Amino acid sequence: MSPTLTLLFVLLYHVLMVFASDPDPLQDFCIPNNHPTAALKSCMNSSLVVVNDFIFSGIKSPGDFHKTGFSSQPVNVNNFPGLNTLGMSFVRADFDKGGINVPHMHPRATETAFVLEGKIYSGFVDTQNRVFAKVIEKGEVMVFPRGLVHFQMNVGDSQATILGMFNSQNPGLVKIPNALFGSEIRDELLEKAFGMSSREVDKLKKRFSPNN
Numbered sequence: 001m002s003p004t005l006t007l008l009f010v011l012l013y014h015v016l017m018v019f020a021s022d023p024d025p026l027q028d029f030c031i032p033n034n035h036p037t038a039a040l041k042s043c044m045n046s047s048l049v050v051v052n053d054f055i056f057s058g059i060k061s062p063g064d065f066h067k068t069g070f071s072s073q074p075v076n077v078n079n080f081p082g083l084n085t086l087g088m089s090f091v092r093a094d095f096d097k098g099g100i101n102v103p104h105m106h107p108r109a110t111e112t113a114f115v116l117e118g119k120i121y122s123g124f125v126d127t128q129n130r131v132f133a134k135v136i137e138k139g140e141v142m143v144f145p146r147g148l149v150h151f152q153m154n155v156g157d158s159q160a161t162i163l164g165m166f167n168s169q170n171p172g173l174v175k176i177p178n179a180l181f182g183s184e185i186r187d188e189l190l191e192k193a194f195g196m197s198s199r200e201v202d203k204l205k206k207r208f209s210p211n212n
């Protein structure tokens with residue numbers, strides 16, 4: 001990694017990190033009351049809550065692979081309201097052969113990643129730009145401390161699957177390439193930051209455009 005890129009990563013997570021723990025629950029559970037007139041997310045009357053409010057069935061199989069050979073299916077309070085106020089969530093991630101999970105970070109959660117299948121080069125970068133990375137395999141777990149940039153790549157000869165667990169109901173996700181080149185940061189700043197020509201910046205902006 002070039003020094004300018006490294007520097008930008010460091011700046012980026014200082015700017016984007018929001019340190020806040022999920023608050024403790026005040027009741028057994030709080031299935032959000034999604035009535036459109038409710039100003040604040042109040043809890044549904046618990047006598048109306050049913051077992052299916054606590055079950056999520058959407059990650060039985062891998063999602064579609066993107067061009068990076070990667071698919072991730074987050075299960076957090078946004079698609080599984082049963083997690084509301086409980087301070088945790090998770091993600092199923094599948095990797096095609098050679099597939100990568102681009103460098104990214106979660107501003108509000110530490111993640112433990114459990115390898116269900118395969119061999120994955122897996123690591124994170126601390127605030128001194130020291131990299132802690134290794135190939136981990138089925139049955140092993142790696143922890144990515146909150147807010148630090150981390151990444152993974154399937155280095156095995158078949159598909160791989162991990163389960164990532166977060167200590168927040170809404171960990172947030174900042175993908176480094178997209179935050180930089182898929183956003184509306186001025187080209188001139190990116191050119192200066194990375195020592196790139198406008199053509200090079202343009203190429204990356206096209207690649208990471210949200211419409212792409």
Ligand SMILES: *[C@@H]1O[C@H](CO)[C@@H](O)[C@H](O)[C@H]1NC(C)=O
Pocket residue numbers: 045046047048
């Ligand atoms: C919840 O529903 C039950 C049964 O309909 C009702 O008796 C109770 O008053 C309700 N509680 C609240 C706080 O609205």
